[in-house]
Amino acid sequence: MGSGIFALSTRAMFANQAMLDTTAHNISNVNTPGYSRQQVELSTDGGMYTGAGFFGRGVKVTTVTRSTSEFLVKSANEAAGAAAADKTRLDKLEQLEGTLPTGQTGLGYAATQLMNAFVDVANQPQDMSARQVVLSRAEEFASRVRSSASQIEQLQAGALSDMGTDIAQINEYAQQVARLNQDIASARGTGQPPNDLMDRRDEVISRLNKLVQVNTVEADDGSLSVFLGGGQLLVLSNKAESLSLLQSSNAQGVTVGSIGIVTANSVRMLDDTQVTGGALRGLLDFQNKDLAGTRGDLNDFVASFTNAVNTQQQLGILGKKDALGNTIAGSDMFIGTGKATTLAVNLQNPQDVAAASPLIAFTADANQGTMSVESLNMIAPAGRALPLLPPVAPSTTPQLGLTFQSPGTGPGFDVVDGSGNVIAANWVPGQDLVFNDGAGDPLFSMRIAGVPNVGDKITLEPPVDPSGNNGNARAMLGLRDRPIVSLTSNGSNTTVTDAYSQMIGNLGVKVQSGKTAASISGTLETRATETLEATRGVNLDEEAARLIQFQQSYQAAAKVLQVAQKVFDTLLNVAQ
Structure with a gap:
C-alpha cells in the first residue's frame, strides 16, 4: 500500500x-x-x-x-495450592473433632460412670440391681466407643471418596491442557500468539493447582510441560498421563488411599512427597496424620481401659458357686478390645460381675502389735490362683497362717507360713508382702499398716460366702484413679479421665493449628490473586x-x- x-x-x-x-x-x-x-x-x-x-x-x-506476568501466575498458583491443602485439611479436622464429644456425652465420662457403678456393688454386693447398673454402663461405654470409631471410619471413607473425585478431575484437567497445548502449538505457526487459548490454558492450570500442586515448563512451540510438585511428569506436549487412586489395607486393617501413576502395563505408586499441594495433599495429610493419630489414640484408650477392667475382673470371683460348691473365677467384661470398632460387652448376667475377692485376710485376736491388713491385692487371675490356695475349712483351722518371727540376721521380721516356709525374710513394715506360687510367679500381695510384734499372726482364706464379699468391687473402683491408660501420642500412663482429656486436647491443638495455617495461606492466596489481577x-x-x-x-x-x-x-x- x-x-x-x-x-x-x-x-x-x-x-x-x-x-x-x-x-x-x-x-x-x-x-x-x-x-x-x-x-x-x-x-x-x-x-x-x-x-x-x-x-x-x-x-x-x-x-x-x-x-500478564509468568512470575505472578506461578506465585498465585503456588499460593492457591497451599491454601487448598490447608483448607481441605481444616474442613476434615473440624469434622473429626466432632467424633470425640466432651462433657457427659464423652467417652471419659462414660468410663468414669462405669467405675462409679462399683460404689453400689461394693456397698451391697448381694444386690443384683447394682450389678445390673454395672453392665448397663459397660454397654453404654462400648456403644459410645463404637459410635466414635464408626464416625472415624466414615471420615476415612469420605476421604477416599474425595481423593477419587479429585484424581478424576485432575486427569480431566491434564487432558484439557494436552489438547490446548496442541491447539496453541498449531496457532503459533501463524507467527502470532493465540491469547484466548493461552488464557484458557492458564485457567485450567490454575484449577489444577487447587487439586494438586504442579510446575510448568514452556517449550519452543508454546506448549507447556506439567509436572507434579515432586517432579513426576503429568503432561508433555499433547500427551497426558493419568493418576489413579490405590487402596490397600494397613497394619490396623484400615483401608487407606495412596496415589499412583498409570503406566503402559501397570500402576506405579507415587511417594506422598511428590504430592506437594492442593486438596489432594490436604486429604493425604488428614488421612495419614490426623485421622491415623486420632484412631490410634482411640484404640489405645479403649484397649488400655478395657484390658485393665478385664484383668481386674479376672482377679475376682463370682458371688455364686458351681454345682460342686467351688468358687468361679471372673471372666472378661469386654471382648473385641483390640479395635474400637469391635468393642462389645461379654457379660450378660449381673451375677457374672466378679465383685468378690478369692482371698480374705484377718489378724488374730491375740496379736500384741498394732498391725492391721491395709489391702490385699490379687496379682494372678483367680482362675490360676484358686487351685493353688487352700480349700475352705472350719474357721478353727487357719487356711494360710502367717507368723511374724525374729529374723536370724538383720532388722525387721521373717514371715513364715504354717508349714514353716519363709514367705519374706527380713521384712520391714511399710513394704508389701508378695506371695508366689511354686514356680516363683506372684499370686497376690498384701500391705500391712502398723507394726507387728514377734509372734503376731495373720490368717488368709477364701471367703466362705463370696456373694457378700466386695473385695474385687473395691479394687475395680480403684481403677478410676489409677494411671491405667496409655496413649501412643503421649507415651505415659494416666487416669482414664485425664487420658480422654489429652485425646481431646491433642485433637484441639491440631484443629487450632489447622485454622492458623488455613488463615495464613488463605491470606497469601488472596494477596497473590489480587496482585495478579491488578496486572491482567x-x-x-x-x-x-x-x-x-x-x-x-x-x-x-x-x-x-x-x-x-x-x-x-x-x-x-x-x-x-
Whole structure:
C-alpha cells in the first residue's frame, strides 16, 4: 500500500478499528475467569523515500498481546495450592473433632460412670440391681466407643471418596491442557500468539493447582510441560498421563488411599512427597496424620481401659458357686478390645460381675502389735490362683497362717507360713508382702499398716460366702484413679479421665493449628490473586476511557479519508 492520503487514512482507520474491537473484547470478558486484558501493539509503517525526503506511510498493527506476568501466575498458583491443602485439611479436622464429644456425652465420662457403678456393688454386693447398673454402663461405654470409631471410619471413607473425585478431575484437567497445548502449538505457526487459548490454558492450570500442586515448563512451540510438585511428569506436549487412586489395607486393617501413576502395563505408586499441594495433599495429610493419630489414640484408650477392667475382673470371683460348691473365677467384661470398632460387652448376667475377692485376710485376736491388713491385692487371675490356695475349712483351722518371727540376721521380721516356709525374710513394715506360687510367679500381695510384734499372726482364706464379699468391687473402683491408660501420642500412663482429656486436647491443638495455617495461606492466596489481577484484569473505567480515545482517533482518520475524497473530487473537476 502506498503512502498517499488514502492509504494513510485507511491504515489509521484499520488500526483504530482493531483497538476498538480489542477494547470491546476486553469489556465482554471482564467477568471471564482467567482472562487477561488484551491490547493492540502499533508501530509506524516506515517511510517512503522521495527526492524531497521520507514521507511516512502511517501506522500498522504489529500484534495483539495480553497483559500478564509468568512470575505472578506461578506465585498465585503456588499460593492457591497451599491454601487448598490447608483448607481441605481444616474442613476434615473440624469434622473429626466432632467424633470425640466432651462433657457427659464423652467417652471419659462414660468410663468414669462405669467405675462409679462399683460404689453400689461394693456397698451391697448381694444386690443384683447394682450389678445390673454395672453392665448397663459397660454397654453404654462400648456403644459410645463404637459410635466414635464408626464416625472415624466414615471420615476415612469420605476421604477416599474425595481423593477419587479429585484424581478424576485432575486427569480431566491434564487432558484439557494436552489438547490446548496442541491447539496453541498449531496457532503459533501463524507467527502470532493465540491469547484466548493461552488464557484458557492458564485457567485450567490454575484449577489444577487447587487439586494438586504442579510446575510448568514452556517449550519452543508454546506448549507447556506439567509436572507434579515432586517432579513426576503429568503432561508433555499433547500427551497426558493419568493418576489413579490405590487402596490397600494397613497394619490396623484400615483401608487407606495412596496415589499412583498409570503406566503402559501397570500402576506405579507415587511417594506422598511428590504430592506437594492442593486438596489432594490436604486429604493425604488428614488421612495419614490426623485421622491415623486420632484412631490410634482411640484404640489405645479403649484397649488400655478395657484390658485393665478385664484383668481386674479376672482377679475376682463370682458371688455364686458351681454345682460342686467351688468358687468361679471372673471372666472378661469386654471382648473385641483390640479395635474400637469391635468393642462389645461379654457379660450378660449381673451375677457374672466378679465383685468378690478369692482371698480374705484377718489378724488374730491375740496379736500384741498394732498391725492391721491395709489391702490385699490379687496379682494372678483367680482362675490360676484358686487351685493353688487352700480349700475352705472350719474357721478353727487357719487356711494360710502367717507368723511374724525374729529374723536370724538383720532388722525387721521373717514371715513364715504354717508349714514353716519363709514367705519374706527380713521384712520391714511399710513394704508389701508378695506371695508366689511354686514356680516363683506372684499370686497376690498384701500391705500391712502398723507394726507387728514377734509372734503376731495373720490368717488368709477364701471367703466362705463370696456373694457378700466386695473385695474385687473395691479394687475395680480403684481403677478410676489409677494411671491405667496409655496413649501412643503421649507415651505415659494416666487416669482414664485425664487420658480422654489429652485425646481431646491433642485433637484441639491440631484443629487450632489447622485454622492458623488455613488463615495464613488463605491470606497469601488472596494477596497473590489480587496482585495478579491488578496486572491482567480488565478495568472498566480504563476501558471506557480507551473506548472514547479510540473512537475519536477512528473519527479523525475517517475525516482524513473524507478530506482525501474531496481533494480527489476537486482534481477530477479540474481535469474536466
